[in-house]
Amino acid sequence: xxxxxxxxxxxxxAASASAQRYTATGxxxxxxxxxxxxxxxxxxxxxDAEAARQSVLLNRMAVENAxxxxxxxxxxxxxxxxxxxxxxxxKNNKFSLALGGTINxxxxxxxxxxxxxxxxxxxxxxxxxxxxxDQKLMMDATxxxxxxxxxxxxxxxxxxxxxxxxxxxxxxxxxxxxxVRSAYVKAGGFTFGRDVTTFCDLQAAPxxxxxxGPNAYNFRFSTVxxxxxxxxxxxxTFGVAAELPDVSGTYNDNFARMHQRxxxxxxxxxxxxxxCRESHIRASxxxxxxxxxxxxxxxxxxxxxxxxxxSGRIKVARPLVLFMNGVYGEGITPYIQDLTGSGLDFTPDxxxxxxxxxxxxxGWQAAAQxxxxxxxxxxxxxxxxxxxxxxxxxxxxxxxxxxxxxGNLFCSVTPRFKVALEYLYGTxxxxxxxxxxxxxxxxxxxxxx
Numbered sequence: 067x068x069x070x071x072x073x074x075x076x077x078x079x080a081a082s083a084s085a086q087r088y089t090a091t092g093x094x095x096x097x098x099x100x101x102x103x104x105x106x107x108x109x110x111x112x113x114d115a116e117a118a119r120q121s122v123l124l125n126r127m128a129v130e131n132a133x134x135x136x137x138x139x140x141x142x143x144x145x146x147x148x149x150x151x152x153x154x155x156x157k158n159n160k161f162s163l164a165l166g167g168t169i170n171x172x173x174x175x176x177x178x179x180x181x182x183x184x185x186x187x188x189x190x191x192x193x194x195x196x197x198x199x200d201q202k203l204m205m206d207a208t209x210x211x212x213x214x215x216x217x218x219x220x221x222x223x224x225x226x227x228x229x230x231x232x233x234x235x236x237x238x239x240x241x242x243x244x245x246v247r248s249a250y251v252k253a254g255g256f257t258f259g260r261d262v263t264t265f266c267d268l269q270a271a272p273x274x275x276x277x278x279g280p281n282a283y284n285f286r287f288s289t290v291x292x293x294x295x296x297x298x299x300x301x302x303t304f305g306v307a308a309e310l311p312d313v314s315g316t317y318n319d320n321f322a323r324m325h326q327r328x329x330x331x332x333x334x335x336x337x338x339x340x341x342c343r344e345s346h347i348r349a350s351x352x353x354x355x356x357x358x359x360x361x362x363x364x365x366x367x368x369x370x371x372x373x374x375x376x377s378g379r380i381k382v383a384r385p386l387v388l389f390m391n392g393v394y395g396e397g398i399t400p401y402i403q404d405l406t407g408s409g410l411d412f413t414p415d416x417x418x419x420x421x422x423x424x425x426x427x428x429g430w431q432a433a434a435q436x437x438x439x440x441x442x443x444x445x446x447x448x449x450x451x452x453x454x455x456x457x458x459x460x461x462x463x464x465x466x467x468x469x470x471x472x473g474n475l476f477c478s479v480t481p482r483f484k485v486a487l488e489y490l491y492g493t494x495x496x497x498x499x500x501x502x503x504x505x506x507x508x509x510x511x512x513x514x515x
Contacts, residue, residue, distance in 0.1 A: 143268025148514040167212035174204040179504040185278035188468030188492040226253040257292040264307040265332040270377035275488040275508040280449035281404035281470040282429030306333040316413040322359040330354040347378035371397025397424035404451040413460040426454040446473035459497035467495040486510040
């Protein structure tokens, strides 16, 4: 009976609704979505020829406006969603909804040493190696994802963008548990919700099959309240945010963990140039206060963490694009890929066990992409991360340095179907000087819808 009622409602809705399909063209035509105009009020055909002509013109304008909304709000960059294949829009274009996603199938084979992670993370290279860390086969589709994007055009707030996407990395490795990647609302320059950290320059790293990417890069999700503004004829952008902190330190018997009380404060200033602002450089900074309990004095205390970064994407010529970022700071492990969760935001001071010290750390990556044709590109690069001794090392097996070298070839068989090959080489060195290396070959089959 319940099924019958649902079917009846669906039929009534279909009878009272009118949907018209248009294939949007123009901006990057191969990737343009199909727009469906939806009206739940139009039940009678238009018989007057002039009225019918005006209706067609208005429909075409609505299609172009819906398409333009998505082109202008599309955010390119590392691990970002492709443009949607389908858009459902109201005929007055006050509201539109897009559904899309990506199927990612990765095959990886580690040899002559492995990174003991589904991604290629130099920090996870075992030191020393053994009989079980020489070779490893991996097959993974957990980075496949689906997304929803809604745009509402209002008089009071202008364009409001609501975006949410998820992949399948929410549980233990191989469990395919759904996980929210991002979920935010954006209006008037403000962004509220879960998104990529403001400290990350999304266009400063090239496309890789490896989901983690270069170890000195800082791609991570955070809960944010952010404000961004364009000025100087859209050639400059300033952004500042308050973000939920993620502290990873090493404690001893004299200190205990505490709930954090202060958000991280990242900010950036970006200068862009070229056609469609396709080249840019960016200066970023972050300040954070990390709280812990001093058990010896029974008082709360904190340590200051800070970081600075210079990054960019530069189109040198039509086929050649350069990427880079360099970061330095103390106590900023969440903002360097290889150090996330490493416990190195701070460690006990080797000179005095009754105090903690923040750890100086830095890294850089540089890469180049050569566009051999419209559907074929080749990329390669080098990345390195290093943790400095401040007053000596707390433990000899602490992370000291990691390297990440990659080369890949991507081929777009069709505008939405892609295959790629990649080679990765990485090393890890400890404070003691002990080190090991790893190799991996990756294959990607990807479809965007």
